[in-house]
Amino acid sequence: MPSWMEAGVVATDYTTAVKKAEATLMFAEAAQAGVAVEQFLNRNATALSALSDRLRAAPPSFVVTCARGSSDNAATYGKYLFETLLGITTASAAPSVSSVYAARPVAASNALCIAISQSGRSPDLLASVAAQKSAGAYVVALVNDEGSPLADLADTVLYLSAGAERSVAATKSYIASLAGLAAVTAAWTQDSALQNAVLALPGQLPRAFQLDWSGATSAMRDARNLFVIGRGFTFSVAQEAALKLKETCGLHAECFSAAEVKHGPMTLVRDGFPVLGFAGSDAAGDDVRATGALFRTRGAVVHVANDGGEPGALPALGAHPAIEPILQIQSFYRMVNELAVLRGLNPDSPPFLNKVTSTR
Numbered sequence: 001m002p003s004w005m006e007a008g009v010v011a012t013d014y015t016t017a018v019k020k021a022e023a024t025l026m027f028a029e030a031a032q033a034g035v036a037v038e039q040f041l042n043r044n045a046t047a048l049s050a051l052s053d054r055l056r057a058a059p060p061s062f063v064v065t066c067a068r069g070s071s072d073n074a075a076t077y078g079k080y081l082f083e084t085l086l087g088i089t090t091a092s093a094a095p096s097v098s099s100v101y102a103a104r105p106v107a108a109s110n111a112l113c114i115a116i117s118q119s120g121r122s123p124d125l126l127a128s129v130a131a132q133k134s135a136g137a138y139v140v141a142l143v144n145d146e147g148s149p150l151a152d153l154a155d156t157v158l159y160l161s162a163g164a165e166r167s168v169a170a171t172k173s174y175i176a177s178l179a180g181l182a183a184v185t186a187a188w189t190q191d192s193a194l195q196n197a198v199l200a201l202p203g204q205l206p207r208a209f210q211l212d213w214s215g216a217t218s219a220m221r222d223a224r225n226l227f228v229i230g231r232g233f234t235f236s237v238a239q240e241a242a243l244k245l246k247e248t249c250g251l252h253a254e255c256f257s258a259a260e261v262k263h264g265p266m267t268l269v270r271d272g273f274p275v276l277g278f279a280g281s282d283a284a285g286d287d288v289r290a291t292g293a294l295f296r297t298r299g300a301v302v303h304v305a306n307d308g309g310e311p312g313a314l315p316a317l318g319a320h321p322a323i324e325p326i327l328q329i330q331s332f333y334r335m336v337n338e339l340a341v342l343r344g345l346n347p348d349s350p351p352f353l354n355k356v357t358s359t360r
Helices: 015-022 025-030 035-045 045-057 070-085 097-098 123-132 147-154 172-191 192-210 214-222 232-250 264-268 283-297 325-342
Strands: 062-066 090-092 112-115 138-143 156-159 223-230 252-257 275-279 301-305
Touching: 015 283, 015 325, 025 325, 035 045, 035 156, 035 172, 045 156, 045 172, 045 252, 062 070, 070 090, 070 112, 070 172, 070 232, 090 275, 097 264, 112 123, 112 147, 112 172, 123 138, 123 147, 138 147, 138 172, 172 192, 172 232, 192 325, 214 275, 214 301, 214 325, 223 232, 223 264, 223 283, 232 252, 232 275, 232 283, 232 325, 264 325, 275 325, 283 301, 301 325
Parallel strands: 062 090, 062 112, 112 138, 138 156, 223 252, 223 275, 275 301
Antiparallel strands: none
């Protein structure tokens, strides 16, 4: 184990560890995700309606997302929503293009720029958004800090309304970002099934948080490396889960799509290798489940959300396929918080990290 992990006190008594885990800021803040989503929907109802009217009247030719960290993982979710449900090409802007190289994007008078940030203050994010706006893009910001420069820069602001997050590990603001992107898509498409699924989230998220994923902790408690896999709508939450496992547990977790992992990376999966999967109820989820089954034949220790009766299956709530990942990451947050404590770490204050990361 790394020296900073050895300095921690590993909780050997599981009941004691659970009690410690339930006392963290991360636990308390993740548990508030349902309230955060309800506040987002109520606060932004008028803005969402006006934005959807605008987008239907003048559909953008493409979408550019600007974000980093967990917010960039949320942007991946937006990409799948916009490309699968609206057929609009979506790409992630590289902030360094504007902040380091001072390059200007090609004129984008019919582009939609969606910026996602908790703080809305990182200089490279602001430079990237400003460059998109100066090129003619319409800027929509999903931001938690209502007094941020990003909010001032945007044409439309959707306030995440998640409230203060004191734990370094973002949880409820990430879930609010996912819900916000789903709400934008539902209003834009006027898809009643998706709209109803978004409205159901505040009631479902507390139920998802109560689901027992502790079966996965035994496989990861002493692990050094593991794969996290998803595909389609769940790829974003697989990215987020891998980030949180690194951030809170000091665990080298790599995220792959269920398709990409079958290329070079799968050669690493041998006997005892831990794999965590996120599978929805759609065809992409079928591929995650099939990949998990393949890895089990190699002796891997596989846990997959929404995996039916397979060994290592993790419970998951059913919903619209585009909404299921939001519920699954909520269940994961409780588990990873507990795992961090079991590994003798404080998920609220990982070493070398600050709550707001300012990059240029």
